[in-house]
Amino acid sequence: MSHHGYKIKMLRRLKELGGRLEHVEAELGAEHSKDWEELAVEREGEEVLESLGAAGQAEIARILAALKRMTDGEYGYCVECGAEIAAERLNVLPETPLCHACASRHEAHRA
Template identity: 70%
Template sequence: MKDVSEYKAMLLKRLSELDTRLHGIEAELDAPHSKDWEELAVEREGEEVLETLGQAGQEEIRGIQAALQRIRDGEYGYCVKCGDAIAEERLAVLPAAPLCTACASGA
């Protein structure tokens, strides 16, 4: 397995990206609204999309924070369900992955 510090760096970088994106979403949601009804309807639809993106970002942040905690606890890279090692290929794509492929697929 790669050095855990490499995964930690990847996780921290993604956490920073998400933080920036969520601040942008918050700023967009806090922006003043149009008084024109048609424009207001379009703005509301956009806000719904932004809120969904914000929720997804917050979920990803929680997953990253959990992965960082597993690094601190010395448990990173092992499935939280079965305890088997998580494949390096999986961690390269999803560094916050808490489950091995078998447990994630429900096998």
């Protein structure tokens, strides 16, 4: 898939997430000026919606960062080691900033 193909895939996903996040904000009775951390403090009893919101927010941040790397001509290369990210990996996770080896190292540290 070309960079253009990945871009379309990411933009579609952003649109899906945007809709979902608006729905979550509506469910929480959120005002758009409030950030998610403030909401989490105020709405502790609604963990399910909060986690969906936080996960969606994190995914949006990753997609926006990937689109910026595309604009900067750095897309498709690991931000950690500089190696080219395999096309198979980008097909599944077009927003990923890490090659498989670096991602595996991060997972091992978290476990």
